[in-house]
Amino acid sequence: MASIIDIAGLTKRYASGFEALKGVDLSIEEGEIFALLGPNGAGKTTMISIVCGIARPTSGTVRVAGHDILRDYRGARSAIGLVPQELSTDQFERVIDTVTFSRGLFGKPRNDAYVEKILRDLSLWDKRHNKILELSGGMKRRVMIAKALSHEPRVLFLDEPTAGVDVELRRDMWKLIGELRQTGVTIILTTHYIEEAEEMADRVGVITRGELLLVEEKTALMKKLGKKTLTIVLADAIAALPPELSEWDVSLHAQGHEIEYVFDAQAERTGVSSLLRRLADLGIGYKDLNTRQSSLEDIFVSLVHQEKAA
Numbered sequence: 001m002a003s004i005i006d007i008a009g010l011t012k013r014y015a016s017g018f019e020a021l022k023g024v025d026l027s028i029e030e031g032e033i034f035a036l037l038g039p040n041g042a043g044k045t046t047m048i049s050i051v052c053g054i055a056r057p058t059s060g061t062v063r064v065a066g067h068d069i070l071r072d073y074r075g076a077r078s079a080i081g082l083v084p085q086e087l088s089t090d091q092f093e094r095v096i097d098t099v100t101f102s103r104g105l106f107g108k109p110r111n112d113a114y115v116e117k118i119l120r121d122l123s124l125w126d127k128r129h130n131k132i133l134e135l136s137g138g139m140k141r142r143v144m145i146a147k148a149l150s151h152e153p154r155v156l157f158l159d160e161p162t163a164g165v166d167v168e169l170r171r172d173m174w175k176l177i178g179e180l181r182q183t184g185v186t187i188i189l190t191t192h193y194i195e196e197a198e199e200m201a202d203r204v205g206v207i208t209r210g211e212l213l214l215v216e217e218k219t220a221l222m223k224k225l226g227k228k229t230l231t232i233v234l235a236d237a238i239a240a241l242p243p244e245l246s247e248w249d250v251s252l253h254a255q256g257h258e259i260e261y262v263f264d265a266q267a268e269r270t271g272v273s274s275l276l277r278r279l280a281d282l283g284i285g286y287k288d289l290n291t292r293q294s295s296l297e298d299i300f301v302s303l304v305h306q307e308k309a310a
Ligand SMILES: Nc1ncnc2c1ncn2[C@@H]1O[C@H](COP(=O)(O)OP(=O)(O)OP(=O)(O)O)[C@@H](O)[C@H]1O
Pocket: 014, 015, 016, 018, 019, 020, 038, 039, 040, 041, 042, 043, 044, 045, 046, 047
């Protein structure tokens, strides 16, 4: 598939001297949904701002639909729709006016039929004459998307589309994003939620501290992420792990009171029952067991760890 965004060697050093991006290379394919995952302060917004021409890169190049973002800013920008994190609309403006006006800002000729189509697609047509302030939070977010789509961009950036929204609204938003992709628009979204990436994305990029740690097909990444940790709370503390446990990925914690076993939750054989049998054979008793799914935090830690080890 052809790429629609090409980022090469992108760095950003803010005036404070802080290096928010440290040499990012990334190609986004036309028509895909790409999720950029990362903790607070990782550089996601900085990257989007540069691609959208809001911030200037320190070095590196970015091309959007073949247009260099610096040399051909207008060409690049007109290919992009941006839905920012913060809702930024004039609250007193009417829905249809704000969307029509946004289209005009990009120098596109008036096209009432197109504006009607996006308002209908976003279930806003019935509210077209309402002032923004009369809408619910979910509708306001949809207005932001309508504005971003108003000039028929080929790429849509959604910066934290579901931050701070309830579960139902989050599901609605996911459905909507799925529908938008059917129209052929390429979607790049940033998120903290692994679940969101899992639900939506074709590919996932993980960024931390200004570096893109990996870019992978979602299904491959999910396999990696499908780890669980079993904590075995021992009846009596042990001084060290017996060598008989070396075939499992176990470690000792809580001053010898807990054994942790990390396993692949999707594997046919997790090794849990054989580990518990081995413990019984060794006469190591336990009083409690619990498992937890690896969190995004764990994944980052393990990715960073793997990166360093490599
Ligand atoms: N104008 C600025 N001047 C100096 N430092 C900045 C500026 N804007 C952002 N930063 C710093 O750059 C780093 C990356 O910020 P950025 O907003 O890109 O992160 P993010 O991944 O989008 O985080 P979040 O998930 O919290 O939105 C942060 O450490 C931030 O403090």
